[in-house]
Amino acid sequence: MKVLHVVTGLAAGGAERQLHLLLRHLPDRHACEVAVLTNPGTVADALRADGFAVHDLGMRGNRDLAVLPRLARLVRSRRYDAVHTHLYRAGLYGRLAARLAGVRTVLATEHSLHPGFIEGRPTGRGVRALYLAAERLGSTTVAVSGQVAAALHDWGVPPHRVHLLPNGIEPARYVLPASARATARAALGLPADAFVVGAVGRLVPGKRFDVLVEALAGLAAGPGARDTRLLLVGAGPERRALEALAARRGVTGRLLLTGERDDVPELLAAMDVLAAPSIGETFGLTVLEALAAGLPVRYTSCPALEGLGPDAAPGAVALPCTAAAYTASLREVRAAGPVRLPPPPAVGHYDITRIAAGLAELYDRLGPAPAGLRPPARRA
Numbered sequence: 001m002k003v004l005h006v007v008t009g010l011a012a013g014g015a016e017r018q019l020h021l022l023l024r025h026l027p028d029r030h031a032c033e034v035a036v037l038t039n040p041g042t043v044a045d046a047l048r049a050d051g052f053a054v055h056d057l058g059m060r061g062n063r064d065l066a067v068l069p070r071l072a073r074l075v076r077s078r079r080y081d082a083v084h085t086h087l088y089r090a091g092l093y094g095r096l097a098a099r100l101a102g103v104r105t106v107l108a109t110e111h112s113l114h115p116g117f118i119e120g121r122p123t124g125r126g127v128r129a130l131y132l133a134a135e136r137l138g139s140t141t142v143a144v145s146g147q148v149a150a151a152l153h154d155w156g157v158p159p160h161r162v163h164l165l166p167n168g169i170e171p172a173r174y175v176l177p178a179s180a181r182a183t184a185r186a187a188l189g190l191p192a193d194a195f196v197v198g199a200v201g202r203l204v205p206g207k208r209f210d211v212l213v214e215a216l217a218g219l220a221a222g223p224g225a226r227d228t229r230l231l232l233v234g235a236g237p238e239r240r241a242l243e244a245l246a247a248r249r250g251v252t253g254r255l256l257l258t259g260e261r262d263d264v265p266e267l268l269a270a271m272d273v274l275a276a277p278s279i280g281e282t283f284g285l286t287v288l289e290a291l292a293a294g295l296p297v298r299y300t301s302c303p304a305l306e307g308l309g310p311d312a313a314p315g316a317v318a319l320p321c322t323a324a325a326y327t328a329s330l331r332e333v334r335a336a337g338p339v340r341l342p343p344p345p346a347v348g349h350y351d352i353t354r355i356a357a358g359l360a361e362l363y364d365r366l367g368p369a370p371a372g373l374r375p376p377a378r379r380a
Helices: 014-025 042-049 067-077 088-100 125-135 146-155 179-188 209-220 239-248 264-269 285-292 323-336 345-349 352-366
Strands: 002-007 031-036 054-056 082-086 105-110 140-143 162-164 195-200 228-233 255-257 273-276 297-299 316-318
Touching: 002 014, 002 067, 002 088, 014 031, 014 042, 014 082, 014 285, 014 352, 031 042, 042 054, 067 088, 082 088, 088 105, 088 125, 105 146, 105 352, 125 146, 140 146, 140 352, 146 162, 179 264, 195 209, 195 264, 195 285, 209 228, 209 239, 209 323, 228 264, 239 255, 264 285, 273 285, 273 323, 285 297, 285 345, 297 323
Parallel strands: 002 031, 002 082, 031 054, 082 105, 105 140, 140 162, 195 228, 195 273, 228 255, 273 297, 297 316
Antiparallel strands: none
């Protein structure tokens, strides 16, 4: 089957990195290309480096309707058997373009949906009505967690149209030599003996990274407190607000904002603990990546761990989303000293090889691959 994946943008966000990982691990009987509406970033470069065609549609804004005929022409000219969309805007334009081009197998992955919110933004009746109209143009909506499946039901998507297929990780990618810690810290300008609290994600209000800046101030207070740093990996509109908060709390010199990066495993190696205070996660991919890297984790929301049992991730501790709770728990981690934990069972449960095989089976069920199809060359 020849599949076009349509995505809103390809900056280094969770959904975008997940798409790249899935394509790298899909069985060769499915040949995939990618169309990006706008903002082809580091993930677009990584996809091309792995041998995947990436078509930049140059969309200039949410209401740039000219992208619709361009996308429909692309789908028609390259004779895709299926169109698979990712993220809200791509879901609207991609499903309609697929139908205009005569493609019958149309599906979407829903990465970030809550009652009243989509991709962290509040929604009204108009957005919901538009979402449901577009959803009916497809054949299946893939939910990345039970939480997302429940939200789809709350939004009015019939359960028989929803297929649960979680995100996945590549565990071996996070197993680095012991020397990686010193190498990563030197590259970042972090002291070799500092206690480094790490966080990964877009700098948006819903991630609640302000809680970690407040916790950093608490950890830095008191005589004889060990040198503590906060390493925030990601870009977004909240950067200035976080920098201003750090200045008010007197911890500017202890906060390191890396911006958008695509070397997350190496950056995790520089950390002593991963903190994830967001209360609105739909999966919790960063938590799993940190567990694969052997880090202790302190988190507030991680649907990926719900229902797996207490032994699935003993190194991950759930906390309330308050500065006091994170300060107290991180102080305990700091006192225990540096540690690298063995990957817990949760990591194996979400191995990307198994998840990609599940997606391939879904493609097979929705539409068999034509005889003689040869996938594009890709790098190992």
